[in-house]
Amino acid sequence: MSFSKVYSAQTQLLSVTPISVETDISRGTLFAFSIVGLPDKAVEEARDRTSAAIKNSGFKSPKNTNHKIVISLAPADLKKEGPSFDLAIALSYLLANDDIDFEPEKKIFLGELSLDGKLRPVRGVLPIARFAKEHGIKELYVPVENAREAALIEGILVFGVPNLKILIAHLSGEEPLDAAETTIFSGRITTTPTDFSDVRSQERAKRGLLIAAAGGHNAAMYGPPGTGKTMLAKAFAGILPELTFEESLEATGIHSVAGTLSETFITNPPFRSPHHTSSYVSIVGGGSTPRPGEITLAHCGVLFMDEFPEFDRRVIESLRQPLEDKVISVARAKGTAHFPANVLLLAAMNPCPCGNFGFRGKRCDCSPATLVRYRRKMSGPIMDRIDIWLEVDRVLPSELSGGTEGDTSKIFRKKVELARQVQRERFAKTGNLPAGRHGKISKNSEMSARDLINLIVLEKGPRQTLDLAAVRLGFSPRVYHKMIKVARTIADLDGSAEILNNHILEAVEYRPK
Numbered sequence: 001m002s003f004s005k006v007y008s009a010q011t012q013l014l015s016v017t018p019i020s021v022e023t024d025i026s027r028g029t030l031f032a033f034s035i036v037g038l039p040d041k042a043v044e045e046a047r048d049r050t051s052a053a054i055k056n057s058g059f060k061s062p063k064n065t066n067h068k069i070v071i072s073l074a075p076a077d078l079k080k081e082g083p084s085f086d087l088a089i090a091l092s093y094l095l096a097n098d099d100i101d102f103e104p105e106k107k108i109f110l111g112e113l114s115l116d117g118k119l120r121p122v123r124g125v126l127p128i129a130r131f132a133k134e135h136g137i138k139e140l141y142v143p144v145e146n147a148r149e150a151a152l153i154e155g156i157l158v159f160g161v162p163n164l165k166i167l168i169a170h171l172s173g174e175e176p177l178d179a180a181e182t183t184i185f186s187g188r189i190t191t192t193p194t195d196f197s198d199v200r201s202q203e204r205a206k207r208g209l210l211i212a213a214a215g216g217h218n219a220a221m222y223g224p225p226g227t228g229k230t231m232l233a234k235a236f237a238g239i240l241p242e243l244t245f246e247e248s249l250e251a252t253g254i255h256s257v258a259g260t261l262s263e264t265f266i267t268n269p270p271f272r273s274p275h276h277t278s279s280y281v282s283i284v285g286g287g288s289t290p291r292p293g294e295i296t297l298a299h300c301g302v303l304f305m306d307e308f309p310e311f312d313r314r315v316i317e318s319l320r321q322p323l324e325d326k327v328i329s330v331a332r333a334k335g336t337a338h339f340p341a342n343v344l345l346l347a348a349m350n351p352c353p354c355g356n357f358g359f360r361g362k363r364c365d366c367s368p369a370t371l372v373r374y375r376r377k378m379s380g381p382i383m384d385r386i387d388i389w390l391e392v393d394r395v396l397p398s399e400l401s402g403g404t405e406g407d408t409s410k411i412f413r414k415k416v417e418l419a420r421q422v423q424r425e426r427f428a429k430t431g432n433l434p435a436g437r438h439g440k441i442s443k444n445s446e447m448s449a450r451d452l453i454n455l456i457v458l459e460k461g462p463r464q465t466l467d468l469a470a471v472r473l474g475f476s477p478r479v480y481h482k483m484i485k486v487a488r489t490i491a492d493l494d495g496s497a498e499i500l501n502n503h504i505l506e507a508v509e510y511r512p513k
Contacts (some may be wrong), residue, residue, distance in 0.1 A: 002027070004095035005106045005472040008088035008335040009131065010080060011124035011257050013292060013339055014250070014331050017133035018108075019073055019080065021088040023096040023171035026068040035089070037073030039082045041049070049083070050090040052115040057165040059099050069093065081289060083112035084122040087141070091166060091171075094098040102171035105135075106138040110146070117164040121145035123255040126249065129153040141167065147180035148264045149256060152249070182264065194234040197408045200393045202228055208390040208510055210412055212344070214419035216491030217482075218306065218323060218385060223290045223392035224362070225355045232392070233304050236346060237271040239412040240302070241420055244442075247300040250340065254299055257364065258292050265299055269344075270301030276310040282319045283311075286330045290337035295322050298343045308347040308376040316382055340462040347386065361394050380476075387445065387482045419492040426455070444492070449477075452484055462504045466502045469508045 006020045033047050053060035060070055073080045088109040094100045110128065121143045129150040132140050139157045142150050147160030158180045161167045169175040196206055205221060209232060212219040221229045243251060248267055253262040255270075274283055274294045276332055285293030295303060295318075305311060309408045322341035330337045339459040351357040352371055357364040366374070424442055441447060447455065458466070466487075470480050487499045487509040496503070 002094070002096055004092050004104070004239050006092040006095065007108050007137075008110060009108055009128045010084070011083075012128050012290075012337070013296075014127050014253050016127050017075070017078060017122075019075075019078075019085065019088075020129075021092045022072045023084060023089075023092040024070045024072075024075065025093075025096050026070075028066060029068045031066055032068045034069070034272065035071045035073065035179055037404065038079045039073060039074045040079060042083050043073070043080045043085060044161045046083065046086050046089050046113075047236050049086055049113050049115065051092065051473045053086070053113040053117040053164050054090055054094065055170070056115065057117040057163070059094060060277055063099075067097075079289070082122065083120075084110050084124075084254060085117065086113040087111035087164070087167075089162070091167075094168070100168055100172060106136065107141065108132055108137055108139070109141045111141070111143045111161060113164060115116075119143035119161050119163060120157070121470045123252075123259045125150045126152060126256045127253045129156060130157065130249070130253070132156050143267075148182045149252070151180040151182040152252070152265055159268065162392065175511050194231055195238065195409045196232075196235045196412055197406055199228050199231055199235060199406075202392060203406060205232055205390045205392050206406065206412075208388050209236050210239070210415060211486065211493065211510075212236075212346070212388050213412070213416045214493055215343055215423070215485065216445040217387035217486055217489065218345040218347075218445075219388040219390060220349065220386045221390045221392050222349050222351055222392055224359045225350060227392045227394055229392050233273075233306070233346055233348055236304075237302060238409040239416050240269045241413070241417045242267050243269055243300055251300045254296060254340070256291060258297060268301075270298050271304065272298040272301070273304040273306065276305070276307040278311075278315070280312060280314050280318070283315050284328060284330065285337075285339050285405070286332070288332070288476065290330045290332060290339075291375070293328075295319075295328055295341045295343060296339040299340045300342055301344070302346055303343045304348070308349040309374055311377075313377055316377060317379065320381055320385065351397050359393055382477045383512065384476055384482075387486050389512040390510065400441060415493060419489065422492045423489075444489045446484055449481055452481055456484060456499070458499055462493055462499050465501050465504045466508070469504070473511060474509070475511075479511070483511075486510065 002025045004023050006021045008021055010017050011018050034438055035044055035047060051061045051063050090113060091109055110122055112122055114120055124148050125142050129140055130153050131157045133153050137156060140150055141159050141161050144160035144162050147158055151158040158178050158179045170177045208219060223229060248265060251266045251270055272294045281287060283294045285291055285296055322343060323345060326342040328339050328341040352364055352366045353374055354365045356362040357366060407504040427441055466483060487503040490503040490506050491499045
């Protein structure tokens, strides 16, 4: 045989493209070894890595032959990136050179080869495992370090491969490998260092954050420095329910592709807290080859933006699309990349640069012009997209030393879980109507304007209260709908089947004055 075809795959975030690794060997000519198919530098260097790995695994190095070797990575119009094709390239060469014999169909091979033939872990294994199952692939071969991650997908055999020599022994039937097994642990596997009971007073802010967590509503806290905004945000992460299995797969897949996966399976909502000096690309994503930014890394979780107005205005305005559509688009010359971005935005800010405007205790030193510039960083459309605004005032010394602790995060989390369950049951009873472009809905915040008509009944009294507030406070249609969603969440927390007048009044209280 002088020709062979072995299969690998490449990810672009959660989308996967199968890659055919074809090898053609012409014997009796001057030595030449080329890789074609738009390879990047890392793929081109695979010639040296695979040649050394083949030699150190007990076979003759391709460089010690008088063969012309052409390896093609198809489709040819897709740029191939990274070292994950090394294993498939080595096997394709050995198969074409008659050094080994196995059936490559229905198998995918991933892994970077070290010079001694050992396999190093690669990114994006979980999305490829999902793709393999959906397309009838029977076996997936990955480095040992990636095996548990890939084995999260049932219905496909995943083999963790320590080195090239052992893999060849397996493929030839001499020493079969055992398929990897993974146990998915239930229960929270991480805890937050800050508990809600650690924050003295601030009961109104805690109540607002409880509502935000229960309904998936965006929230913003504003107040002087040192009043507990950041502490509340850290505690907020501890009251969110575990992700569903499908959400966990999405979050784990994103972090696998990004190379930020620190555990086998993400079961808790991601909590990302970028610094306010972070660049536009690091937040939104991008680059010549688009990579996910902090917004996408927070998918199915929380994006906490402390010192919110201090972020670059472009960064703040970039939140419009993900907060509305749950996806963020990054345009490049070669096309537009669409990244998932179903995040709960939690913002914290001071009322002015000095932090004292409108609050007790200290005098504000900011000029009127400074205040105007500071507030212009947040446009009306961005403020409209934040459902709940929470004032966090200074706490008196007597409250710090003698105030009550309040409920723990465990109690808050139980309330959130019960409210989420009520929402899931409501949407299930109505056939889980699709919410526009967002797919199926599970939280009140995900309802579209059409869903509000189909799913929410607002009696005459509460409707009149909301209409009056909308006129007096100048609500936009977007804010009007958000008030209904927030009121519905408050009713769910109270165990009420209907939205009552007090639920509307509380929802309106969370709008900025």
